[in-house]
Amino acid sequence: MNKIIVAQTAGFCMGVRRAVNLVLEQVEQAQEPIYTIGPLIHNPQVVELLRQRGVIPVESPAKIERGMAVIRSHGVSPAVRKELELKGLKIIDATCPRVARVHRLVEKFGRQGFLIVILGDPGHSEVEGILGFAGENSIVIRNPEEVANLPETDRILLVAQTTQSQKRFALAGDALRQKYCGLASDRVQVINTICDSTERRQDEVSELAQGVDAFVIVGGRQSANTRRLQEIAESCGRKAYLVESEEELLVGALEPMGKVGLTAGASTPNWMIRRVYEELHRISLKNRAFPLRIFYQLLRSIGILNLYLGLGGALLTALVGILLSGKINPFAALATFFYVWSIHNFNLVSRPRLLEVIEPARGKFFLHHRKALVYLSLLGLLSGGIFSFLINPWALLFYAGLSILSLLYQAQFRPASQGMIFRFRSLMDIPGSKDLFSALAWAAMIILVPLSGKPGSHSFRVWLGFVLVFLFVLARSMVQDFRDLQADRIAGAENLPTLLGAKRSRIMIHSLLSLAALILGLSLVRSWFSLPGAGLLAGLIWLWLCVPFFTRRPIIQGLRAELMIDFSFILAGIIGLLMKIF
Secondary structure: OOEEEEOOOOOOOHHHHHHHHHHHHHHHHOOOOEEEEOOOOOOHHHHHHHHHOOEEEEOOHHHOOOOEEEEOOOOOOHHHHHHHHHOOOEEEEOOOHHHHHHHHHHHHHHHOOOEEEEEOOOOOHHHHHHHHHHOOOEEEEOOHHHHHHOOOOOOEEEEEOOOOOHHHHHHHHHHHHHHOOOOOHHHEEEOOOOOHHHHHHHHHHHHHOOOOOEEEEEOOOOOHHHHHHHHHHHHOOOEEEEEOOHHHOOHHHHOOOOEEEEEEOOOOOHHHHHHHHHHHHHHHHHHOOHHHHHHHHHHHHHHHOOHHHHHHHHHHHHHHHHHHHOOOOHHHHHHHHHHHHHHHHHHHHOOHHHHHHHOHHHHHHHHHOHHHHHHHHHHHHHHHHHHHHHHOHHHHHHHHHHHHHHHHHHOOOOOOOOOOOOOOOOHHHOOOHHHHHHHHHHHHHHHHHHHOOOOOOOOHHHHHHHHHHHHHHHHHHHHHHOOOHHHHHHHOOOOHHHHHOHHHHHHHHHHHHHHHHHHHHHHHHOOOOOOOHHHHHHHHHHHHHHHHHHHHOOOOOOHHHHHHHHHHHHHHHHHHHHHHHO
16 A cells, blocks of 8 residues: 545534534533433444543433433434423534434425435434424335335425435435326425535545545444445445444555545544554555655654654754854753653653544553653653753752643642632643643743843843744644644643634634744844844744644644644754854
């Protein structure tokens, strides 16, 4: 296998995304049990993560005694809804708007005496909900061939389960018109109710089939739309492998393939697609040249261990030293390297299970070597302290305080059940705090620690540098957050993009970078900073170029995306140092 082609629409569809977001809003606000009528979506990994946050799937309203009931995106029949209302439960209706449209259509035509025919999977929860609105004069058919068995009637309506095949629905419509050709056209209604997201996925599979040797389709086996994608791929003469996770990939079957198409069902989260993509990429490396394979594995290891990010911090510190004092302070650069490396390792060690879900390569490594990484990170913090002391004792004092505050970020100050005015158990629980505190910590480490106790440490230029680094790091953190907003919300990690939404977050990132570029440009024109400051401008531009790509197409973002984004720090430092030398 030498190439992986990813379908553009892979990932949560609108209805599923809306349902998950509605439930997450309740998780973050509600103080009562939350139940879903059936699994919220047909994806066992997401359902399990939601269960860990207190969202419990039940088979029927009879299983719920109190609390909140969520109607999932497939919808329910009026009878089920009435049962929930009679129990006095608070109802959160997460029915997909496209499914709700089908409900309104069949209810309207049913009242007019139409025979309601539903092309769908008998017993599927969505079909059961539609039948509840259609009434007794309704029939479910599996395929166009069953149209021939429909009874005689003077008026008829054909609709579809929203995840049906377009080709199958078109054939069913043609068969229906032919069978009832003696009726007036207004008495034979064929209304396409297939979701446009489903249609796009199906069209993409048909188009990709012309240029790939096989397909990998990611999704739950109980998902109707996922199985439909597999059917379409196979009808195009391509072998299609349906997997729920990367562990189910048939390596032996995929290795000989030249090009493999990757798509997913509507209930498949981006991080699961990314996991499968990363494993396919690992398989494809076996066919690559030896030096390229070794280089990629080395770069991957450096990224997993956060050594790459630590190097970026060290180079940025060296550049700032040139701008503020005209020379590089190697002790300050090394102190920053060990601080950034250690603190980021501690943050990841504290949530290896989540990492294992959304970023398996790093998650498994941190889970299997947790104790060793804790000791190494403590040694790294100690090493950073030694280099801070070599700057001066005041720098060590500032460094120690900053390290303690960073380690306390995830510490719980009160039990979850203890009611207090301050409702957050830790600083980490404050929405959006991760991005802000990280940017402040980087700015303090890069600007304030090296200048602690030195004359001029509170000058205008120093605080100008502090603001620039803060804006730079904050913008970088927000871009990184886009790697999987839904996974962060499900796990309870509320960063700025999850609070602001994707569109407003992109506006904020552009605003931060614009402000930083304006301040830096003015500083260079007014000679507040020397010419190597152009290196910082290069880093800002690089990050700016990353914004449209890494905030609009998050599916395939993995470790390589992180390396690309963090290269902005390395680029800034390298160009600044080269300008100083030459």
